[in-house]
Amino acid sequence: MSASRMGSVIAAGGRTSAAVTQDLQKDVAKSTPKPMLDLKPPRATRDFYPEDMALRTWLFNHWRDTAALHGFEEYDAPVLESEELFIRKAGEDVSQQLYNLEDRSGRRLSLRPEMTPSLARMVLAKRNGLALPLKWFSIPQCWRYERATRGRRREHYQWNLDVWGVDGLQVEAELLSAAITFMKAVGLTSAEVGVKISTRAVLAELLPRLGVPPERFASTCVLVDKLDKLPEDQIVEALTEAGMTAENSKTLLEALDIRSFDALQELMGADSPAVQELETLFDLAKAYGYEDWLVLDLSVVRGLAYYTGVVFEGFDRSGELRAIFGGGRYNKLLSTFGGDDLPAAGFGFGDAVIVELLKNHALLPSLSASPAQIVVFPMQEELRSTAVQVASSLRAAGSRVDLTLEPKKTKWLFKHADRLEASHVVIIGTSEFEQGNVRIKRLSDGEQQDVPIAELTKWALALNEAPKK
Amino acid sequence: MSASRMGSVIAAGGRTSAAVTQDLQKDVAKSTPKPMLDLKPPRATRDFYPEDMALRTWLFNHWRDTAALHGFEEYDAPVLESEELFIRKAGEDVSQQLYNLEDRSGRRLSLRPEMTPSLARMVLAKRNGLALPLKWFSIPQCWRYERATRGRRREHYQWNLDVWGVDGLQVEAELLSAAITFMKAVGLTSAEVGVKISTRAVLAELLPRLGVPPERFASTCVLVDKLDKLPEDQIVEALTEAGMTAENSKTLLEALDIRSFDALQELMGADSPAVQELETLFDLAKAYGYEDWLVLDLSVVRGLAYYTGVVFEGFDRSGELRAIFGGGRYNKLLSTFGGDDLPAAGFGFGDAVIVELLKNHALLPSLSASPAQIVVFPMQEELRSTAVQVASSLRAAGSRVDLTLEPKKTKWLFKHADRLEASHVVIIGTSEFEQGNVRIKRLSDGEQQDVPIAELTKWALALNEAPKK
Numbered sequence: 046m047s048a049s050r051m052g053s054v055i056a057a058g059g060r061t062s063a064a065v066t067q068d069l070q071k072d073v074a075k076s077t078p079k080p081m082l083d084l085k086p087p088r089a090t091r092d093f094y095p096e097d098m099a100l101r102t103w104l105f106n107h108w109r110d111t112a113a114l115h116g117f118e119e120y121d122a123p124v125l126e127s128e129e130l131f132i133r134k135a136g137e138d139v140s141q142q143l144y145n146l147e148d149r150s151g152r153r154l155s156l157r158p159e160m161t162p163s164l165a166r167m168v169l170a171k172r173n174g175l176a177l178p179l180k181w182f183s184i185p186q187c188w189r190y191e192r193a194t195r196g197r198r199r200e201h202y203q204w205n206l207d208v209w210g211v212d213g214l215q216v217e218a219e220l221l222s223a224a225i226t227f228m229k230a231v232g233l234t235s236a237e238v239g240v241k242i243s244t245r246a247v248l249a250e251l252l253p254r255l256g257v258p259p260e261r262f263a264s265t266c267v268l269v270d271k272l273d274k275l276p277e278d279q280i281v282e283a284l285t286e287a288g289m290t291a292e293n294s295k296t297l298l299e300a301l302d303i304r305s306f307d308a309l310q311e312l313m314g315a316d317s318p319a320v321q322e323l324e325t326l327f328d329l330a331k332a333y334g335y336e337d338w339l340v341l342d343l344s345v346v347r348g349l350a351y352y353t354g355v356v357f358e359g360f361d362r363s364g365e366l367r368a369i370f371g372g373g374r375y376n377k378l379l380s381t382f383g384g385d386d387l388p389a390a391g392f393g394f395g396d397a398v399i400v401e402l403l404k405n406h407a408l409l410p411s412l413s414a415s416p417a418q419i420v421v422f423p424m425q426e427e428l429r430s431t432a433v434q435v436a437s438s439l440r441a442a443g444s445r446v447d448l449t450l451e452p453k454k455t456k457w458l459f460k461h462a463d464r465l466e467a468s469h470v471v472i473i474g475t476s477e478f479e480q481g482n483v484r485i486k487r488l489s490d491g492e493q494q495d496v497p498i499a500e501l502t503k504w505a506l507a508l509n510e511a512p513k514k
Numbered sequence: 515m516s517a518s519r520m521g522s523v524i525a526a527g528g529r530t531s532a533a534v535t536q537d538l539q540k541d542v543a544k545s546t547p548k549p550m551l552d553l554k555p556p557r558a559t560r561d562f563y564p565e566d567m568a569l570r571t572w573l574f575n576h577w578r579d580t581a582a583l584h585g586f587e588e589y590d591a592p593v594l595e596s597e598e599l600f601i602r603k604a605g606e607d608v609s610q611q612l613y614n615l616e617d618r619s620g621r622r623l624s625l626r627p628e629m630t631p632s633l634a635r636m637v638l639a640k641r642n643g644l645a646l647p648l649k650w651f652s653i654p655q656c657w658r659y660e661r662a663t664r665g666r667r668r669e670h671y672q673w674n675l676d677v678w679g680v681d682g683l684q685v686e687a688e689l690l691s692a693a694i695t696f697m698k699a700v701g702l703t704s705a706e707v708g709v710k711i712s713t714r715a716v717l718a719e720l721l722p723r724l725g726v727p728p729e730r731f732a733s734t735c736v737l738v739d740k741l742d743k744l745p746e747d748q749i750v751e752a753l754t755e756a757g758m759t760a761e762n763s764k765t766l767l768e769a770l771d772i773r774s775f776d777a778l779q780e781l782m783g784a785d786s787p788a789v790q791e792l793e794t795l796f797d798l799a800k801a802y803g804y805e806d807w808l809v810l811d812l813s814v815v816r817g818l819a820y821y822t823g824v825v826f827e828g829f830d831r832s833g834e835l836r837a838i839f840g841g842g843r844y845n846k847l848l849s850t851f852g853g854d855d856l857p858a859a860g861f862g863f864g865d866a867v868i869v870e871l872l873k874n875h876a877l878l879p880s881l882s883a884s885p886a887q888i889v890v891f892p893m894q895e896e897l898r899s900t901a902v903q904v905a906s907s908l909r910a911a912g913s914r915v916d917l918t919l920e921p922k923k924t925k926w927l928f929k930h931a932d933r934l935e936a937s938h939v940v941i942i943g944t945s946e947f948e949q950g951n952v953r954i955k956r957l958s959d960g961e962q963q964d965v966p967i968a969e970l971t972k973w974a975l976a977l978n979e980a981p982k983k
Contacts, residue, residue, distance in 0.1 A: 082638070084638050088619075092590075095588060113885035115917075116886040118883045120561075121562035121567055123555050333903075429801070450647060
């Protein structure tokens with residue numbers, strides 16, 4: 046009796062449950078009513094009812110299509126990883142924000158808060174077997190435990206695009222092309238969304254001049270990214286501790302306010318590699334035709350110590366929403382994990398802010414949760430086997446068929462077909478059946494025709510090949 | 515500086531990290547080399563490199579297409595649920611097989627081992643707002659902690675189809691249609707796969723006659739499902755404890771060996787509702803045209819106390835593999851959670867056994883991980899902005915373009931295009947560029963043509979509209 050073997054085996058094909066491990070003598074069915082279960086999903090997480098799922102699928106399809114247009118291959122990794130993986134990238138303190146667990150062998154595991162560490166692990170694991178450059182994307186769900194509630198969730202989906210193995214601004218330009226192509230595809234323009242551009246190279250040139258030693262560089266970048274969160278005296282104190290005089294601190298704060306190439310050249314000099322880097326990227330943007338989306342903004346540092354070059358961040362021009370997407374170049378990540386470095390750049394694009402933005406601009410699509418195109422309806426249960434044959438022939442022709450599964454009145458049928466946004470109903474009635482026919486009603490205009498059962502496949506093929514209105 | 519605010523916020527659009535919470539004074543970049551990270555995914559879990567992901571996408575697309583043909587709507591729920599949800603369905607002992615964690619508010623959470631409890635929770639939560647029947651599907655990843663290793667994984671993906679709100683065998687027949695339609699779509703036939711069919715109604719009629727009181731019914735079903743795992747004397751002992759005499763135990767064991775309607779009628783009587791139920795299902799299977807896949811097999815009970823009617827299980831006719839999929843009717847689940855019951859039936863179809871089976875029968879498709887169709891290649895970096903324009907026009911026409919991101923030799927180009935399984939390369943060379951052209955090489959036969967840059971969109975549209983070979 047092979048059936049029983051699968052009970053406790055997750056990899057088996059069917060529904061499984063640990064019920065089989067319970068005491069065989071103990072009865073599951075109790076006669077006393079059970080108290081009601083908490084019906085909400087865990088705090089700050091989401092259920093996707095079909096109408097929510099339809100929106101998610103629409104978004105993911107746009108992400109996948111855009112990635113494909115840019116020649117990116119999809120990958121994935123376990124949502125559960127070793128905690129060490131995340132600590133190695135982000136430091137011990139990240140543990141406070143992880144959903145952590147310890148398995149029965151004492152391993153510390155975490156739900157991923159981001160995808161990049163898993164990606165780096167996968168690249169390292171097959172380093173010599175992978176043909177460079179890698180152009181990979183994924184749409185992972187990421188989890189982070191936060192105390193803050195303000196309507197923010199603890200999980201989100203994030204479109205990740207990364208290029209590994211090429212160090213050059215054509216990579217950043219291609220990544221930005223993907224992000225912007227997606228936004229155009231969903232109806233956004235550069236009037237609604239901008240992309241702030243900077244490079245760590247500006248700080249890399251500037252900070253040594255201002256007295257910050259190389260080993261303080263990464264932490265000073267993190268500090269710069271937090272400036273607007275801290276009171277003035279703490280900023281000055283922290284910058285002083287980083288090695289800056291009061292005057293140099295002022296120069297730095299002024300530099301971060303720069304928004305034009307003229308001011309940038311004045312500060313850095315025309316020969317500055319940082320300036321040239323940004324100019325090259327803006328020139329490439331012109332070739333792509335998305336230069337009107339870009340904004341030079343030196344205050345963009347992004348709160349990650351691991352960025353090494355260009356950093357960018359999509360923003361809502363109305364100023365209402367948080368960052369829409371963000372990323373940049375991170376050429377030194379693999380050495381954090383003990384490997385040899387490989388140039389890399391990428392971005393993450395979450396599913397929360399973009400949906401808010403589309404809502405604000407009335408760009409959310411009207412979607413039907415139901416795939417049904419044709420409802421097949423037997424007038425009597427005696428005609429069920431005919432209805433089954435009809436449904437099967439329509440499906441064989443590629444039609445998406447909702448077969449009515451229980452005796453219902455025709456009044457229900459049309460309400461039901463309307464809810465499903467079906468285009469046709471196929472009614473199996475006794476008098477038509479006796480002629481070998483079914484009655485087909487087109488719902489857009491109520492036009493009816495009787496079609497011989499034997500010709501239904503032909504009818505459905507013609508329907509599916511007709512141009513969509 | 516709004517950029518910084520997103521650092522610690524998971525719902526923000528960009529790459530985030532907890533790095534910003536670390537001590538600002540502490541430097542991340544260390545000068546000493548780091549020890550190599552463990553590069554494997556957590557024990558008994560999988561990475562999906564692009565070639566693995568291509569297979570997963572192929573499988574999921576078939577699942578989604580089949581569900582759509584049958585009019586099912588997709589839903590999803592959090593992979594992390596309250597532990598209570600799973601204990602309520604499967605009993606306290608399920609906890610031993612869960613990936614559990616406790617959040618900072620002391621809530622016990624688990625990675626889902628199966629989807630049905632989340633589905634039941636979602637149905638209960640919106641009970642009055644959902645138009646019945648529900649025909650819902652999902653493809654969740656499920657997690658189970660098991661000591662056993664034998665090459666079995668601790669996570670899998672499972673295609674779940676469920677119908678809620680209709681009590682009748684037309685539901686089970688429609689579910690089986692979906693499972694079998696999928697298997698036919700991937701090239702399997704009833705020569706390779708069978709579906710064992712039984713109903714709990716047989717035991718419901720038989721067990722009282724054999725001395726088992728109603729309150730022992732569910733646990734006896736679980737016991738029956740485990741018969742082949744237990745030594746004979748333990749079986750007899752357990753059946754005796756359930757209320758059966760030695761002779762009745764023998765009758766039960768013989769009944770479970772029944773494989774024909776004749777023998778079944780002889781045991782149960784022609785008027786037996788259980789027999790009629792099974793006959794109706796087999797008649798419906800004839801109308802659908804999949805009766806050759808079905809096998810009457812009373813030993814199929816499935817190890818879940820919660821099934822209340824028909825149970826079924828797909829099996830490898832060669833006998834080599836474990837169950838391929840399984841499910842049945844479960845009309846009493848909601849009361850387990852404290853709600854009013856609603857008729858329901860469904861199945862789960864895992865991603866592990868089906869892939870093994872397709873491998874065994876040489877039915878795994880040959881898939882390219884890369885979506886690239888056209889490789890765009892600038893001969894010199896001076897031509898990059900033209901290459902960028904060319905790539906953008908081709909993408910605007912819907913072509914999937916891999917733009918070469920660094921200086922490479924043409925020898926590399928053709929090797930690269932071959933690896934990507936691209937159909938064309940578009941070469942931007944100086945002499946063609948001076949004529950306003952690019953050179954396009956079709957890789958199937960090496961045919962070359964020069965196409966004016968201004969006409970590339972037209973060329974790409976014609977290519978994408980041409981019938982696929």
